[in-house]
Amino acid sequence: MLDIEEFEKKIGKKSRLLGIDPGRKRIGIAITDENKIIATPLTTLIKNNFSDFLTRINEIITDNNIKGIIIGNPINMDGSPSQSSQSAKDLAINLSKNISIPITMWDERLSSRGAFNLSNDLNINTSKKISKLDENSAAFILQGAIDFLRKEIT
Numbered sequence: 001m002l003d004i005e006e007f008e009k010k011i012g013k014k015s016r017l018l019g020i021d022p023g024r025k026r027i028g029i030a031i032t033d034e035n036k037i038i039a040t041p042l043t044t045l046i047k048n049n050f051s052d053f054l055t056r057i058n059e060i061i062t063d064n065n066i067k068g069i070i071i072g073n074p075i076n077m078d079g080s081p082s083q084s085s086q087s088a089k090d091l092a093i094n095l096s097k098n099i100s101i102p103i104t105m106w107d108e109r110l111s112s113r114g115a116f117n118l119s120n121d122l123n124i125n126t127s128k129k130i131s132k133l134d135e136n137s138a139a140f141i142l143q144g145a146i147d148f149l150r151k152e153i154t
Contacts, residue, residue, distance in 0.1 A: 001092045007068060007104035008149050015067035018060060019142025021108065021134055022071060022088045027053070028134030030142045031064050036149060039142035041135035054098055061101065068101055072108030072141040106145040108137070 002010065011017065014034045021028035029042045042060070047053045060066065071092045074084040088105065096103045 001089075001096050002102055002104050004104050004106070004145070004148065007070075007102050010102040011068040016065055017142065017146065018057075018064070018066045018069045019138045019145070020069060020071045020091070021138035021141055022074075022084075022091050023047075023134060024087070026134045028136070028138030029060060030135060030139035031060075031066065032142060032146055034065075036146045039139040039146060041132065041139040044132075044134040050094060054095070057095070058099070061099070066101065069095065069099070069103045070106050070142055070145045071095075071103065072138070073105040074108050104145075106141055106148075108141045 015036070016034050017032045017036060019028075019030040019032075019039055021030075025047055027045045027047050029045060030039045031042050032039050045053060045056055071088055073088050074082050076082045092103055092105055
């Protein structure tokens with residue numbers, strides 16, 4: 001697992017990234033375009049076991065030519081680790097043992113709230129908002145990370 005600066009050096013200028021909003025059972029997935037300008041919600045995976053989850057992540061990586069993974073780190077508002085932070089870190093470590101592309105973590109404070117509010121702005125009905133919350137949160141996390149990376153480049 002890399003810090004964001006090392007991650008940036010390893011992924012290259014033209015590369016698609018995968019964003020993960022980790023949850024206990026529901027895991028939101030988003031991807032970027034190869035120029036890393038926009039993050040797009042892709043799907044929500046149900047994690048029954050790590051092996052099935054890993055198979056699905058590898059399929060997404062291959063199908064979309066993914067060159068790096070950004071995993072949301074659910075830290076508290078004061079910057080301290082939350083209960084879920086350790087689970088997210090464990091997920092990142094387990095993925096890094098099984099996947100050879102670079103992996104980093106990104107602060108995901110307010111990602112669920114931001115994704116839900118964005119859905120409000122788009123006039124999406126509540127049941128659809130909730131069903132798409134995880135993948136929209138993954139896109140929100142991924143967009144924050146690629147915006148940061150783009151600022152670092154310019």
